[in-house]
Amino acid sequence: MKFLVVVAALVLVACASSIKEEWQQFKLIHGKTYRSLVEDKNRFSIFQDNVRMIQEHNKKYESGEVSYAMKVTQFADMTQQEFLDLLKTQGKADRPRNALEFDSTGIEIKTAIDWRKKGAVTAVKDQGQCGSCWAFSAVGSIEGHLFLKNKTLIDLSAQELVDCATGKYENLGCKGGLMDDAFKYVEDYGIQSEESYPYEAIDSECKRKGYAVKIKSFVDLKDEKEVTAAVCKYYFYISSKGPVSAAIDASTMPFYSHGIVDKRSRCSSLLKDLDHGVLIVGYGSEDGVDYWIVKNSWGADWGEHGYVRIKRNVNACGIALYNSYPVLNMKSLVVVATLVLVACASSIKEEWQQFKLIHGKTYRSLVEDKHRFSIFQDNVRMIQEHNKKYESGEASYAMKVTQFADMTQQEFLDLLKTQGKADRPRNALEFDSTGIETKTAIDWRKKGAVTAVKNQGQCGACWAFSAVRIF
Numbered sequence: 001m002k003f004l005v006v007v008a009a010l011v012l013v014a015c016a017s018s019i020k021e022e023w024q025q026f027k028l029i030h031g032k033t034y035r036s037l038v039e040d041k042n043r044f045s046i047f048q049d050n051v052r053m054i055q056e057h058n059k060k061y062e063s064g065e066v067s068y069a070m071k072v073t074q075f076a077d078m079t080q081q082e083f084l085d086l087l088k089t090q091g092k093a094d095r096p097r098n099a100l101e102f103d104s105t106g107i108e109i110k111t112a113i114d115w116r117k118k119g120a121v122t123a124v125k126d127q128g129q130c131g132s133c134w135a136f137s138a139v140g141s142i143e144g145h146l147f148l149k150n151k152t153l154i155d156l157s158a159q160e161l162v163d164c165a166t167g168k169y170e171n172l173g174c175k176g177g178l179m180d181d182a183f184k185y186v187e188d189y190g191i192q193s194e195e196s197y198p199y200e201a202i203d204s205e206c207k208r209k210g211y212a213v214k215i216k217s218f219v220d221l222k223d224e225k226e227v228t229a230a231v232c233k234y235y236f237y238i239s240s241k242g243p244v245s246a247a248i249d250a251s252t253m254p255f256y257s258h259g260i261v262d263k264r265s266r267c268s269s270l271l272k273d274l275d276h277g278v279l280i281v282g283y284g285s286e287d288g289v290d291y292w293i294v295k296n297s298w299g300a301d302w303g304e305h306g307y308v309r310i311k312r313n314v315n316a317c318g319i320a321l322y323n324s325y326p327v328l329n330m331k332s333l334v335v336v337a338t339l340v341l342v343a344c345a346s347s348i349k350e351e352w353q354q355f356k357l358i359h360g361k362t363y364r365s366l367v368e369d370k371h372r373f374s375i376f377q378d379n380v381r382m383i384q385e386h387n388k389k390y391e392s393g394e395a396s397y398a399m400k401v402t403q404f405a406d407m408t409q410q411e412f413l414d415l416l417k418t419q420g421k422a423d424r425p426r427n428a429l430e431f432d433s434t435g436i437e438t439k440t441a442i443d444w445r446k447k448g449a450v451t452a453v454k455n456q457g458q459c460g461a462c463w464a465f466s467a468v469r470i471f
Contacts, residue, residue, distance in 0.1 A: 022072070023047055029301075030074045043077040050076045054255050061259065062447070067289075067311075068259025073302050075254040083254050086131065087275040102219050102226050110232055114282035114293060115243055117391060117398075120147040121281050122155050124306030126299035128201035130174035135161035136297035137245040137277035138182035139191065142326050144243035144281070146213055149328055155194035156212065161185065164206035173203040179245040179277055180324050183218035190214035215326040224313055224320035231280060243281045246294070247322035250276035253308065260291045260309045267317035274318050283312055292319060351401070352376055359403045372406040379405045415460065 023044050026032065034040040054070040061069045075083050115121050122143050125136055135158040147153045162173045165185035171177030185191075190211025197207065221227050221244070230241045249268040253261065261267065282293040290312035300306040310316050352373050355361065363369040380401065389395040404412050444450050454465055 019048060019051065022051070026072060026076060032077060046079055047077050050255070057255075058448075066264055067262045068265065068309075069257040070255040071257035073255050074299065078254070084251055084275075086129070087250055102221050102230065108232065109228060112282070112284040113231060114284065115144055115231075116281055116293075118148075119151075119153055119391070120144040120242055121279075121295060122153060124295060124300040125158070125199070125297050127158075127297040130162065130201040130203075131172075131176045132158055132162050132174055132201070133297050134171065134177040134179050134277040135159075135165070135182060137247075137279050138179045138186070138326075140279035140281075140295060141179070141243050141245045141324075142183075142186065142191070142213060142215060142328075144279075145241075145326055145328055148242045154212065157192045157194050157197035157199070159194075159199045159204070160192055160197045160206075160208060163204050164189070164208050166206075174201070175203075177277075179247070179322075180218060180220065183215060183324065183326055186213075186215050186326070187217060213328070215328055217327045218324050219327060221320075221323040221325075224315060227280065227320055227323045228283065228312075230323070230325055231283060241325065243279050243295075244323050244325045246278050246280050246319050247274040248276050248278055248294075248310070248317040248319050249273045250278075250317070252317075253303075256303045256308055258304050260286065260289055260311055262289075262311040262316050263314065265317070269315045269318045269321075271318065271321050274322055278308075280319075280323070281307075294319075348377060348380065351380070355401060355405060361406060375408055376406050415458070 026047065032043075034043055051072065054072065054076075057066060057070045060066045078086075120143075122140070127133055127136060138161060139156040139158050143153065143156055161171070161177070161182050165171045165177065165182050166173055169177075169181045169185050171181050171185075189208060191213060192208070192210065193212045196209070196212070219230070221230055227244055227246070230244050232241055249270075251273075252265045252267045263269070278297075279295040280292050281295050284291060284293065286309075291309040292312050294308045294310055296303060296306055296308055298306070310319050315321065355376065361372075363372055383399040383401065383405075386395060386399045390398045407415075456462055456465060
């Protein structure tokens with residue numbers, strides 16, 4: 001007990017400084033800089049208020065009063081009104097009248113589907129301070145449907161829509177827009193790849209030059225039943241459905257962490273309150289609660305790795321009021337196939353450069369760099385082959401490129417072999433299981449008992465990190 005008194009004293013001392021440390025870390029992580037010390041002080045005050053609000057909300061989450069948890073995100077230095085002003089830049093809510101009607105003939109409704117697991121969804125993007133959610137929603141839907149047509153997944157240019165799908169298309173660039181109006185532009189002009197027309201998060205001059213894909217039209221959906229059918233795959237036709245663009249009321253979601261958003265979040269289900277474009281990439285159920293899997297454009301650190309789950313079949317947050325998806329022009333697929341043939345050789349080199357940048361990899365010579373690149377290529381191919389087995393159910397987990405991707409299997413094993421002896425001390429106490437009720441599931445992270453994940457680097461210190469975590 002004396003130990004607990006010491007810990008309590010430490011906590012009292014730390015509380016005042018911890019929020020300042022969290023503030024410094026927040027600014028570092030999100031690249032926040034302010035024009036003056038006065039503004040920094042003001043933003044810190046807002047940050048403190050938001051942190052307190054998040055903590056109070058999470059107490060309600062733990063007690064079951066709310067359905068999702070919150071965390072500090074890039075919006076934590078903004079007032080609620082500033083966040084709402086950012087969302088309110090998304091544009092009008094009326095729809096074009098030239099969309100096709102949805103045909104549900106021959107659709108078999110699955111109990112669950114996740115197009116991410118089928119390879120039909122690109123990486124989560126971050127729109128920044130530009131109100132371009134509508135553009136990311138539209139390109140995300142086109143990307144998914146393109147993949148389902150020819151198994152080619154490429155990032156398309158949201159920036160082209162921001163710059164070019166204005167004027168007669170009635171979008172306002174970084175001040176907002178609509179997915180249907182974006183689809184109309186792509187129907188007329190097509191759209192380039194992200195590589196050809198990269199994202200800048202600002203309004204700029206239109207630099208349209210050709211296209212990677214063009215759509216024939218788009219389909220508007222009337223209700224949640226049609227949205228479910230559209231996310232499913234056609235079984236009796238050649239064409240297939242897939243990710244669906246959607247508009248929601250996101251006013252209550254700046255600090256969403258995990259869980260299923262339902263009407264207890266106080267988000268609106270009215271058409272007039274829709275303020276944010278997103279992408280529905282699947283649906284499922286958890287503990288009897290049906291939910292949508294929704295891809296956002298606020299970066300991968302927000303929410304559940306960039307995604308939010310929203311309760312299904314109740315029009316939560318207005319998710320079933322404004323939905324659409326593209327109908328691809330088959331001629332454009334030939335253009336994409338040509339682009340992919342050219343891009344394949346360079347994409348692995350780009351991934352290699354990105355890998356080195358992300359993980360701070362440097363090598364002693366060009367010879368070693370070339371050798372490591374060869375190992376990297378082998379590992380990427382192995383990962384791709386494994387993930388095909390995962391998608392077909394032959395493997396139980398998926399793989400991805402990690403910091404070990406430039407190492408041979410033997411080098412990785414040698415790193416593991418530095419962990420020390422396996423025999424155990426003899427003076428440990430024995431475990432007493434008397435009176436313990438075993439739960440079907442438990443996650444101490446949700447109880448706040450787990451610190452942030454650390455990186456042991458090239459030091460075989462896993463044993464030390466394991467030990468300090470328990471205490």
